[in-house]
Amino acid sequence: MQTQPVSQTRSFTTVFLIEMWERFGFYGMQVLMVTFMMKKLGFIDTKANLVWGAAAALIYATPAIGGWVGDKLLGTRRTMLIGAVVLAVGYAMLWIPSNNAYVTYLSLGVIVVGNGFFKPNAGNLVRKIYEGDETQIDSAFTMYYMAVNIGSMISMTATPWIRNYIGEQFGDDLGWHTAFGVCSIGLVLGLINFSLMKRTLSHIGSPSDDQPVSLKRAAAVALVSLATVFIAAFILQSETIAEWCVYTAGVVILGIFVHLIRGSRSNERAGLTAALVLTVQTIFFFIFYAQMATSLNLFAQRNVDLSFSVFGIHLFNWIPEQYQNLNSIWIVLLSPVLVFIYNSLGKLGKDPSIAAKFAWGFAAVALGFFMYGFGASWAVNGQVSSWIMVWGYGLYSLGELLVSGLGLAMIARYVPDRMGGFMMGAYYVAVGISQYLGSVVANIAHIPDNITDPLQSLSIYTHLFNILGFVGIGCTAIAVGILPLMNKLSASHSDPATNYHPLPAVRSEEFNTP
Template sequence: MSLKDNICNFNLLKQPKPFYLIFSIELWERFSFYGLQGILTIYLTKILNMSEDAAFSLFSAFIALVYGFVAVGGWIGDKILGSKRVIILGTLTLILGYSLIAFSKNKIFLIYFGLSCISVGNGLFKSNPSSLLSSCYDKKDARLDGAFTMYYMSINIGSFLSMLTTPVLAKIYGWNIAFSLSVFGLLVTLLVFLSFKGLIKNIGSYPDFQSISSKTYFFTISGIIVLILISNWLLYNLKVIKIVLMILSMIIVIKFIQETVLMKRSDRLKMLIISILTIEALIFFVLYGQMPMSINFFAAHNVKNTIFGFPIESAQYQSLNPFWIIIFSPILSRIYDKTGKYLMISYKFAIGMIFCSISFLILPIGSIFSECGIVSPLWLIFSYASQGIGELMISGLGLSMIAQFSPRRLMGFIMGIWFLTNSVSSFISGYISSLTAFPEGIVTDPIESLKVYDSVFTKIGIISLIISIIMLYTAPYLNRIILLKTQDKQ
């Protein structure tokens, strides 16, 4: 493949027309979500006076619900309403949720109810754009990896802009104005989708091309309202969420196994590949979950809040993650094109995990050069850069992996299972972050807090490095399955 071909695979001008709409709505929806995520834990501690441990617990539960409902939204899109109708329904639910938080005037019951609406709305929305995108390409299309890498870049363009902006808005104009930015993002999402819906008139799941009865709409919307009320109750009863998540996960796994058993041999091999890589991705999501929690508070407690002489808010450091994603996306896309048949996805996952482990091991090294417990921001910049490469090689390619190996009729459902790993990992992430939390009301010495962060980050780095070595060792066996699948297809 020539250099020109490599560039074209990543070129926005070489994609099918529906790609542009899907790219846009995902960008603006993620703009809203990450704007909230970037400041939520800080808001809970500073304004609602929660302890760090309590804030981490609530945030973890919220994220668990956010991704726990994605499989449900994918199923509704695949089987009941169609992907396009569910995107609209999810967007409206999200607008309600973000509005409740933005105009809550710091009333805790409105914050909780808003988070409940967001968790259900995200579940409805999240898997359906990626499901539509996968329908735009043939499974053998050489542009597939590049398209999903660009799609992943759209997520990070949105998150970069909002995570850079909301901390400043919160400081200058207040927290409610900062949260209002998320409402704006969802209004743009809805406007863009409705205005250019004609671009995707020929793609979608089976129900998209069928008429839907008012009775079906009534029961679906009623079910959504019930889910919001259940989510709200669960956020007040965090221990119950773990039990519910376990039950939901078991039901989804059983359904996954049932579907797999009924498939022919070549499709069962595809499902096996999905299963193994999804388990590996679960480990990554545990590490990724540290950014809005332990790493966010590490930046607040122990990192100098200036970059090259310019003052910044500590929460703005999180924007480094999407910044590096945007930088590395075209580079990795070109590398994938050059090494496609040599560097299979199992090796990409393993190498990505190595970069994730390095991102944590960098931070304790930086603390060696700290001054009075305050670390140079350069170490955090390097850490986010390494994490960004790892994220692109695991989470970024995960959607492409599902698009390649999932049966069309189960695309939304399996996309939902992929996002369910975020839900399961959130509680593990919350537990790990709680190891760095300090008791409520105690003002910590930066030198003492740095020791705690060093200990936790070193352990995370070492354990994830061991896991990455295991992944490298098992990659050849997984590649044999992939090659066998390809031969069966031929």
């Protein structure tokens, strides 16, 4: 009996769901981590910001290696699955009821390794599913990005509530660690679901997926991974070492791009150059993005009225960390709208370039930070309305979808297939660099221990947010200014006379929103 081919939508759904559960774990942990470091490990805000910034940088940097492991050693599907298992172990380690800083560093080290294996290979599978149709790649990665935010939306609501509820019933320490444990449980559920659906990906992957696993290669990967856990923990203990590692990584990534562009085929050079320019823009965007877990999180702790009211009628209160969830809620609401717009414009042949979408994204982010900054004008007793946070996050999230949501699509569109996994990883290294830089920027809003007046802390935070708003305007102007160059590079990359696409285009009707 002939096996019926698996639809692209079913294959996409399998990756979509494992990504959703993986992000459930990651963001459930992230939403609490800076506050945990301050309240349970005794860090001041600047140290907590920098330790998390360094951890985030490492979490985003290791995919450069994980993508290569998936492409060349273990296979894309296998490496993604290994990453999910390692991540579940990392979150389970945070479940251990210990407030020892080194246990936290080791747990974050395991998470660093797991994310390195998972993230680039999950993205690379989506790229392979829709390879050959540029309009559908944009839509697919926008929906894929929505998966990230469905998972995070659930966990960023749940874990702060679980921490408070369990803490009130059984003690504060147990509340914190149970909340982290839920992140591990969620990923285990995702792995069970993946095992039931993995057949839909049997035809998608790298050549290594179709070959037996070499025990020598597997052992080498395991040893390097174990060493990486301890190296990461060591780096997190020292702000100086973390800083040097981040800046060195930036130089290395730039060197790799330059080397690949110089050594590439003539028909690949324009696409790689476009990818480099957009990657640099992405670094600037993620400096803004890093504020969510740092300055915006701490702003909600000190200077936001936690009550949601409409026309004077009280609806409910939120826990301060839950305001980070507004980002995910807006992403889930806006993603289908943008997919519809992309598909509609694509059918008319008027889909804006990724470079144009990046420019619009920076403009939205700038307006979002001005919303936070100028919201102080309506503050009462040093506290801004929760609705200011809602609309600020709405603009911020629209910008994120237009920039970060299409960052992976940019790699898929402009980077040759033979470099796909590695360049997906290199993109994440760039994101990691900006995560650390974002924590450095967040420390502009350091609140000394002797400041307890909310009016003073409000002034410090809004000063930072207004600075970020003006920087966002500058990024928008630069993005608009280089549009002619980007359009030229994109046209050269797409020119059939100089570029060869070996795969047939995907019919637009084959993509259905899952």
